[in-house]
Amino acid sequence: xxxxxxxxxxxxxxxxxxxxxxxxxxxxxxxxxxxxxxxxxxxxxxxxxxxxxxxxxxxxxxxxxxxxxxxxxxxxxxxxxxxxxxxxxxxxxxxxxxxxxxxxxxxxxxxxxxxxxxxxxxxxxxxxxxxxxxxxxxxxxxxxxxxxxxxxxxxxxxxxxx
Amino acid sequence: xxxxxxxxxxxxxxxxxxxxxxxxxxxxxxxxxxxxxxxxxxxxxxxxxxxxxxxxxxxxxxxxxxxxxxxxxxxxxxxxxxxxxxxxxxxxxxxxxxxxxxxxxxxxxxxxxxxxxxxxxxxxxxxxxxxxxxxxxxxxxxxxxxxxxxxxxxxxxxxxxx
DNA sequence: CCGTTTCTATTGTATATACAATTATTAATA
DNA sequence: TATTAATAATTGTATATACAATAGAAACGG
Numbered sequence: 001x002x003x004x005x006x007x008x009x010x011x012x013x014x015x016x017x018x019x020x021x022x023x024x025x026x027x028x029x030x031x032x033x034x035x036x037x038x039x040x041x042x043x044x045x046x047x048x049x050x051x052x053x054x055x056x057x058x059x060x061x062x063x064x065x066x067x068x069x070x071x072x073x074x075x076x077x078x079x080x081x082x083x084x085x086x087x088x089x090x091x092x093x094x095x096x097x098x099x100x101x102x103x104x105x106x107x108x109x110x111x112x113x114x115x116x117x118x119x120x121x122x123x124x125x126x127x128x129x130x131x132x133x134x135x136x137x138x139x140x141x142x143x144x145x146x147x148x149x150x151x152x153x154x155x156x157x158x159x160x161x162x
Numbered sequence: 163x164x165x166x167x168x169x170x171x172x173x174x175x176x177x178x179x180x181x182x183x184x185x186x187x188x189x190x191x192x193x194x195x196x197x198x199x200x201x202x203x204x205x206x207x208x209x210x211x212x213x214x215x216x217x218x219x220x221x222x223x224x225x226x227x228x229x230x231x232x233x234x235x236x237x238x239x240x241x242x243x244x245x246x247x248x249x250x251x252x253x254x255x256x257x258x259x260x261x262x263x264x265x266x267x268x269x270x271x272x273x274x275x276x277x278x279x280x281x282x283x284x285x286x287x288x289x290x291x292x293x294x295x296x297x298x299x300x301x302x303x304x305x306x307x308x309x310x311x312x313x314x315x316x317x318x319x320x321x322x323x324x
Numbered sequence: 325c326c327g328t329t330t331c332t333a334t335t336g337t338a339t340a341t342a343c344a345a346t347t348a349t350t351a352a353t354a
Numbered sequence: 355t356a357t358t359a360a361t362a363a364t365t366g367t368a369t370a371t372a373c374a375a376t377a378g379a380a381a382c383g384g
Contacts, residue, residue, distance in 0.1 A: 022243040025317035028229060029244065032293075033300060034210045034221055036313045039246040040320045041203035042341085047323060048196045059196055060370070067190065077332060081184040082191065084201040089371055091334055110332045110379040131194075138195060141322035150319055151198045155187035157312055158202045160303035161209060204371085222340070239362060251341050253364055272349040272362045 044138075051134035055126050059134075060085070062127055064093050065116065068103055069124050073113040206300075213296035217288050221296075222247070224289055226255050227278065230265055231286050235275040 024043075029035035048059040055062065060083065067082055068074050080090045094114060097103045102120035106113050138147065186205075191197035210221040217224065222245065229244055230236050242252045256276060259265045264282035268275050300309065 022246075023317075024246050024320050027244045027246060028232075029225060030317065031310070031313060032225075033309060033313055034206055034296065035225065035246070036316045036320075037199075037203045037206040040316045041199045042246070043320050043323050044196055044199040046342095058370075063191060063194075063197065070190075075332080076334090082189045084184075084186050084189060084197070084204070085370095086372060087333065088335080088373080092370075095334095107333090112333060134196065138323060142319055147195060147319075148193075150315060151193060151195055153312060153315065154198050154202045155185075155192065157304055157309075158186050158198075158205050161205050161300060208372095220340075237362080238364090247340095248342060249363065250343080250365080254340075257364095269363085272347095274363060 047137055048134050051137060052130045054133075055123060055130060061093055061097055062130060064090070065097060065102055065120055065123065066127050066131075068114045069116050069121060069127070072115045076112055076114065079114065209299055210296050213299060214292045216295075217285060217292060223255055223259055224292060226252070227259060227264055227282055227285065228289050228293075230276045231278050231283060231289070234277045238274055238276065241276065 024030065024036065024039040027035065027039075045059070052059050052062045057065065063083060064079060067079055076087055076090045076094065079094075080087045083090065085093075094103060094105065097120070098105060101117055102123065103114050103116055106115070135144075142150070186192065186198065186201040189197065189201075207221070214221050214224045219227065225245060226241060229241055238249055238252045238256065241256075242249045245252065247255075256265060256267065259282070260267060263279055264285065266277050266279055268277070297306075304312070
């Protein structure tokens with residue numbers, strides 16, 4: 001199909017800064033979806049981590065906490081669906097938030113329900129602030145509209161990938 | 163800016179399939195770049211892992227091996243730039259490939275050079291096959307053109323994100 | 325009403341990744 | 355030339371994530 005390997009071209013020179021100074025779009029693998037999607041995700045992740053630092057949570061933990069704030073008692077399986085993570089990962093995220101006294105689990109039968117604690121509830125405005133900060137931080141680079149379109153397209157692509 | 167939290171809407175029902183049956187585009191967080199970029203990357207990753215299974219390598223390891231096949235003696239720092247990974251991550255990837263006898267490291271001065279072994283070289287056609295398989299697997303869902311455009315846009319976005 | 329299947333959640337284990345600190349080498353400067 | 359700074363790579367440690375196996379509860383069929 002695509003003569004992928006023919007596209008390889010090593011871009012000299014390379015320095016070894018901890019933060020790669022080379023743009024992903026200048027990489028040998030710039031045409032590769034695998035490479036591009038991952039590089040973008042890592043970049044976005046790093047930006048998000050920065051935004052969420054103020055509440056001492058990783059973005060995943062932050063989003064989970066927002067979710068149970070919005071829908072107290074939500075079950076792990078449902079959380080997994082909404083975050084597009086596996087149930088085991090969600091269990092681990094919840095464990096940490098529980099250790100931080102931000103959520104509690106109640107176990108009734110085979111179902112588990114997750115609720116925010118008072119402290120977890122009180123954090124909600126700050127959580128929203130983090131999301132706002134994050135949105136603003138990339139809105140500086142690309143317009144809000146362009147970003148929406150991008151997100152739209154990414155979903156289209158992901159949806160088609162069974 | 164974006165009234166993000168206002169968009170939250172829990173989509174019932176949720177089941178707990180190991181592979182989330184809910185589409186990312188149906189999630190509460192569908193409008194969020196962080197969420198979307200990560201969900202897409204994970205999906206692409208999973209697809210890539212499938213394609214690379216035949217050579218017993220993860221995609222990252224496979225791409226690294228392709229890189230040093232193309233440019234024998236390439237240095238870790240340069241590899242890191244091309245893969246958009248940190249040097250420490252690259253060291254770890256190389257360690258594994260070395261344990262598998264697919265590459266060797268020679269250390270002269272402060273520089274390290276990475277070379278494919280004969281076995282590693284012989285694997286090249288299979289590596290290309292993996293890339294082809296991967297490309298074909300998503301070309302089934304989205305056209306090759308649409309994908310190129312998508313990749314292009316993702317770079318544009320990433321480049322602007324300092 | 326008992327046994328089997330299905331479903332939810334958790335646990336054990338493994339992985340790729342990153343950051344911070346460290347080592348070893350080279351370059352620069354006073 | 356001697357000391358200092360910069361660079362390249364590695365190591366220690368931590369994290370988020372996933373898969374496979376398991377436990378416990380509910381549903382269901384005979």
